[in-house]
Amino acid sequence: MGSTKDYNEQALLSMVASGNELAFLQLFNHHKAKVYSVLLALTRSQVSAEELLQDVFIIIWKRREHLLQLDCFESYLFIIARNKSYKALKKTAIEKKKAATFRPEELHHNDAMESILVSEYQQLLHKAVNRLSPQQKQVYQLVKIEGLSREQSAHVMHIHPxxxxxxLAKALKSIRAYCKASFKVFLIC
Structure with missing residues (x-):
């Protein structure tokens, strides 16, 4: 491959048009950095830019017999790059939209399953709280259920913060242990 000053695009395009793979490689090497930077700016993804760079030059190779009819190869090259980027971005947007939308029956199934799990979790938590000592239960109720601060709870209960x-620490530890043990039993069954 020659240096940049030895680069003669028209001669190179002529050789590529006739199927010369080495000339195509030289054409690719000469333009790949510029095309890649444009693709990266459009897609903001290195992986997409690399894939699209290959796609752009595959199109050039497939349409090589038309290269001699072009007035400005670089404009042609960047139009292909732009169009491939826009198509890829549009495809990605459509795929994301499809992934974000659920079929009604899936949504209903997910809601029903979530409702069952929430109900089971609440029952398990209720059992764990009922096993606490009266003071732990009252502290848990005031802090975690009613949302009072420790100081406010201390004032209500007439005890030190x-x-x-x-x-509260003992209550949470006891609740965690009970839930963890119950979950293990649930998994074994």
């Missing part, structure tokens, strides 16, 4: 903190 650090005591609330300790009861």
């Amino acid at each position: 650090e005591t609330v903190k300790a009861h």
